[in-house]
Amino acid sequence: MPEPLRIVVCVKHVPDAAGERGFAADGTTDRAAVDGRLSELDEYAVEQALQVAEAVGARVTYLTMGPAQAADALRKALSMGGDAAVHVQDDALHGSDYLATSLVLAAALERTGYDLVVCGMASTDGAGSVVPAMLAERLRVPQATLAGELAVEGGEVRARRDGELASEVVRAPLPAVVSVTDQTGEARYPSFKGIMAAKKKPVTTWSLADLGIDPSQVGLAAAATVVEEVVPRPARTAGTVVRDEGDGGRRIAAFLAEQKLA
Amino acid sequence: MSDVLVLVGPADHPDPAGGVRKPALELLALARSLGDPAAVVLGTPSPEAVEALGAHGATTVWAVQVPGAGERVVAPAAAALEAVVREVGEPAAVLVGAAHDAREAAARLAVRLGAGLLTDAVDVQAGPEGPVVVQSVFAGAYVVRSRAVRGVPVVVVKPNSAAPERTGGTAAVRELAVADDGVPAAAVVERRERAGTGRPELTEASVVVAGGRGLGSGEGFALVERVADALGGAVGASRAAVDAGWYPHSQQVGQTGKTVSPQLYLAAGISGAIQHRAGMQTSRTIVAVNKDPEAPLFEIADLGVVGDVNEVLPQLAEELEARG
Numbered sequence: 001m002p003e004p005l006r007i008v009v010c011v012k013h014v015p016d017a018a019g020e021r022g023f024a025a026d027g028t029t030d031r032a033a034v035d036g037r038l039s040e041l042d043e044y045a046v047e048q049a050l051q052v053a054e055a056v057g058a059r060v061t062y063l064t065m066g067p068a069q070a071a072d073a074l075r076k077a078l079s080m081g082g083d084a085a086v087h088v089q090d091d092a093l094h095g096s097d098y099l100a101t102s103l104v105l106a107a108a109l110e111r112t113g114y115d116l117v118v119c120g121m122a123s124t125d126g127a128g129s130v131v132p133a134m135l136a137e138r139l140r141v142p143q144a145t146l147a148g149e150l151a152v153e154g155g156e157v158r159a160r161r162d163g164e165l166a167s168e169v170v171r172a173p174l175p176a177v178v179s180v181t182d183q184t185g186e187a188r189y190p191s192f193k194g195i196m197a198a199k200k201k202p203v204t205t206w207s208l209a210d211l212g213i214d215p216s217q218v219g220l221a222a223a224a225t226v227v228e229e230v231v232p233r234p235a236r237t238a239g240t241v242v243r244d245e246g247d248g249g250r251r252i253a254a255f256l257a258e259q260k261l262a
Numbered sequence: 263m264s265d266v267l268v269l270v271g272p273a274d275h276p277d278p279a280g281g282v283r284k285p286a287l288e289l290l291a292l293a294r295s296l297g298d299p300a301a302v303v304l305g306t307p308s309p310e311a312v313e314a315l316g317a318h319g320a321t322t323v324w325a326v327q328v329p330g331a332g333e334r335v336v337a338p339a340a341a342a343l344e345a346v347v348r349e350v351g352e353p354a355a356v357l358v359g360a361a362h363d364a365r366e367a368a369a370r371l372a373v374r375l376g377a378g379l380l381t382d383a384v385d386v387q388a389g390p391e392g393p394v395v396v397q398s399v400f401a402g403a404y405v406v407r408s409r410a411v412r413g414v415p416v417v418v419v420k421p422n423s424a425a426p427e428r429t430g431g432t433a434a435v436r437e438l439a440v441a442d443d444g445v446p447a448a449a450v451v452e453r454r455e456r457a458g459t460g461r462p463e464l465t466e467a468s469v470v471v472a473g474g475r476g477l478g479s480g481e482g483f484a485l486v487e488r489v490a491d492a493l494g495g496a497v498g499a500s501r502a503a504v505d506a507g508w509y510p511h512s513q514q515v516g517q518t519g520k521t522v523s524p525q526l527y528l529a530a531g532i533s534g535a536i537q538h539r540a541g542m543q544t545s546r547t548i549v550a551v552n553k554d555p556e557a558p559l560f561e562i563a564d565l566g567v568v569g570d571v572n573e574v575l576p577q578l579a580e581e582l583e584a585r586g
Contacts, residue, residue, distance in 0.1 A: 128418075
């Protein structure tokens, strides 16, 4: 009996986009002001991992890094399915930039072991869409990122990547890093049974020391980028709102001409 | 003056405008304010591309040969950028566009160089301690100014962040060959160019006309297209319109679709849920037409018309077409 595939899904706990998101005094995302949730775009990653597991057999582990409440994202993912979760939690991580985030996640992936790493296309807070490529670079494995369709077969992953100008089918031998878009299909809702089962699934917490990472390599002080200024944009003031009196189209045309937009 | 590298992409990229796409010309305009612009092209650029790059401010065009470029995903572009960075020494910055492949090449480059990566810039300005990157975050609720403090600043820039500038200069071509670095990459086994609609690409367009549920049916998009064509713009759609099957997902604007940042965003029958606003809020000018006076998009529109899109759009199209 062959060993089951090891799939690790990287998930992120983010401030709910429906709330008033903002910044703490040190320029980092304020994670206390708004309720957090599993990044909506990571739900597609969870779904695809579970589908691959259902198709070819796999052990699905979720991985996150973040403060204590980030464990909620792991529980949400576990309630959808999967087997176990790993939470990298360390006070020194606060304010980590892309480089440090990818360093820590890559170290955690080396420790969990993996055949396939699945990520969402972007987080819904930072929205940089760069960590999956950074993981591939650090782990020195192929990336099949921004997949709108995903399949694992015969020890390789096939993905459809829809770029701005072309649609490509790519394939790579495992191990590999993939990220998936919302085109991969709706994510399942956790069932009551799933929610109950999730409570019993193991969540392991690792510190930086467990990963052999020096705290001076991560966090705000080590960041390769620094925020100089955060300015709340004055709520974009509504301009003129008019009721169409049979001349709505003409009014827009006149406005566009005035603004030199037409 | 320090070099500012601008990734132009594969030389064989299909381009209707004669060699170089508009986002790259925008990057060159930004690069000029930071230093001496140098374009980085994978493969051998056409004479037209070299001329266009020079005429828009590039003093050098680096033609970088990377094994397997075009057939291997993202890694070759990162290798090309790294090679040029090491060749020129200490460039002031590396600027890339926001398209997936360029963004991911920047990500890999930042890891290779241990350098600060800044994503989704809407402006890059010269500062006393290096380039200052302006970002619009949390659906446009905040403007953040940041800079890299380690390594060469690697900056991903959104389309329409600057206007292309014609300098009338010429560029010297320098060749560089990169040895196979053995970095494993996924292989492209099939490639299908997007069917051309004759309209500008959504994420690059300076005018976007978008339709939503308020159109009432898929046929309503004919009106949206007519207005878009009169303005030389791209057509976008809200998630609701895409979910209803009225328009292809490739044209969806919003958090789970594409982010656009045009000079003009004209929304027809879109109420403007937060997820939609996340994808278009940095648009310079916003015009909204909706039957519902409570539509949230009116809160951020420069001009809002409360009315039926099926009456307002045809009149608008006629007016625009008459003005030619």
